[in-house]
Amino acid sequence: MIQNINKYFSDIYFNLHPTQEEVISHQSLRILQTVQKKQYVMIRDIAEQLSISHNTASEHVKKLVGNGWLYKERSEEDQRKVYLHLTDIGSEILKKNTELDENKLQAALSRLSANEREKIVEAFRLLSEVSK
Template structure:
């Protein structure tokens, strides 16, 4: 029963993303997108935190970060409290690229939602809020 539910949920999720994602304009790796997501969710991150998140060496995370900086998607800044610490953060261009690669196309979504009843919109919002809340609690 649970496995069947999970299989259906995953299939519906991939259908939604496949049908409603933006057309990708940038050639960027999946690992780079994952790094950018981690930075975006945290506001900033150290190379060490990025390496740990991806389960790669510090040097590998540093190389990925260097490529993001060269493309203008990220930048570095030193900590005000500890000059030895360097934080990576997303530039506006990086945030825009991340949105294009991870979010649903706002225009496509708007057209679909406009066709939905108010009660269906409320139900959809509640379902996503519940799943988001549970995911955040599970991660903690």
């Protein structure tokens, strides 16, 4: 069953993924995803999430800030805390590299019945919920 799910997911991703325009590492994508999915992310959270040193995480973040994909914001309550946020460009880069192409997805879904489309959405919703 797991092999089938992985094969189907791989096929879906291969066929419906947008064309990549930017060169971005897997680790950089994981950092952008972490910032997007979690609230109040700091460099130490990135280091923990990726199982890397604080210094390595800091270097990765510095690069992403330099690219204009992330920005830092110091906490008003505690000036020692610096939170990371996605820029609009960072959000767009993340979308292009982690989501399916909406036009390709719409074309594929249009070949299914309304009932089949509902089943697909429900299956992805359930899998998303239990994966958290």
